[in-house]
Amino acid sequence: MNLLYEDLGYFDLTTHGLGIGEKQATMSFAPKGEVILCGVDEVLKVMRELNIEHKFHKRDGDCVEGKEIILECKGDAASLHKAWKISQNIFEYMSGIATYTNSLVVKAREINPKISVATTRKNFPGSKELMLKSVMAGGGVIHRMGLYDSILVFEQHLNFFNTKEELESAFTKLKYEFLEKKIAVEVEDYKDACYFASLGADILQCEKMEYATLKKCVTLKEHYPHLLLSATGGIHESNIEEFAKCGVDFIVTSSPYHAKPLDIKVTIKESL
Template identity: 70%
Template sequence: MDLLFEDVGYFDLTTLGLGIGEKKGLMTFAPKDEIVLCGVDEVKNILNQLDIKHTFFKKNGDRVEAHEVILECKAEASKLHKAWKISQNIFEYMSGIATYTNALVTIAKDINPNISVSTTRKNFPGVKEMMLKAVMSGGGAPHRLGLYDSILVFDQHLAFLSDKAELESSFKKLKSEFIERKVAVEVDSLVNARYFASLGADILQCEKMDYETLKECVLLKKEFTHILVSATGGIHKDNIAEFVKCGVDFIVTSSPYHAKPLDIKVKIKEDK
């Protein structure tokens, strides 16, 4: 995807029409409020495409104070105006995800320093790499990159294995064929959690459970010492603490993908 061409197209009609394209300019980027920064690599690519001289004062994952300058650019006005809005959008959206993720991680690790906060594959199509980079810049981790990198059994798979004997045979085959992989199963009750733990599931992904049921699933770790237990479904900044207190090993959430873009102020002036 050519991010620059998507916004600029063939011409910048306004800059061209005003006849200011050859004038030298200075452009700076700074957040309105404190943020965790992300988008540096993508913006740097755009600046390099346009041959704009630039200096980054921060890197991905840095905490940036309000009004602290992230980036300074020097070039002709025609180049600065092409880089301006697409770069601002990248910083605002990716830093929004990074900052929200960091808030989740901070809340969770204050309760359990060893817990992991992971995000699902419910990202907006076409920008997975950017969204995952933002999550990781905020201290989170990808739960699944896609169907190809991990094994997660859903009800939608089990719908084709209604016979119990066939299910157990298929599950055993799955475990043996992909012996180096952990096998996760999404469960919605203590009964299902115990059943799949007994079949050898490595991870019980507890979907939209109330806190008491989730705590009971965590207690299965005493009986099935090989398992990990995760919580998922409707987890966000306002309730993550309660899920962590249940004793799960990691949190799975999509909420960072819906984070509000943050306000990055861009200033452009003539550089005489």
């Protein structure tokens, strides 16, 4: 994906029309408020592609205070204006996700220091790499990158089995065919949680459960010590602490993908 060309196209009509393209200038980036920074690798590619002299003062995952300089650049005005907005957008969107994710992690770990906050594969199509990198910069982990990296049984899979015997045979085959993989099953109530725990599920993904039901499902760990449980569905910044209190091993959420971009101020000045 050529992020630069997406914005640049063939010409920068404004800079060309004003006749300022050959003037030498400086450009700097700084957040207006505190952020968890993300987007350094992507902006670095932009700088290199345009042969802009640059110096990064921060790395992905750094906590950056308001007005702290992230990046300083030198070059001709034409190149700096080409790099300006795409670089700003990268920093603002990716840092927004990283900062929001970090807030979730901090809130959850104040309750349970060992809990993980993981994100789903419900990212905006075409943006997976950028979104996942942002989540990781914020201290989150990846629940599923796609269909290829993990096994998760949904109701949509179970609908293809007409009898319990047929399902149990297929489930046993699945476990032995993929011995190195943990088998996760999405469950919506305590009855299903008990059933799939008894079949040998490694992970129960508890979907949109009420707190009391979720806490009851956690008690299954007493009978199945290997069992891991996650809470998922509708979890965000304002309620994650409640879910962390119930004893699940990790929390699965898509909410970081909807995080608001954060303001990164860009200053461009002619070199005197």
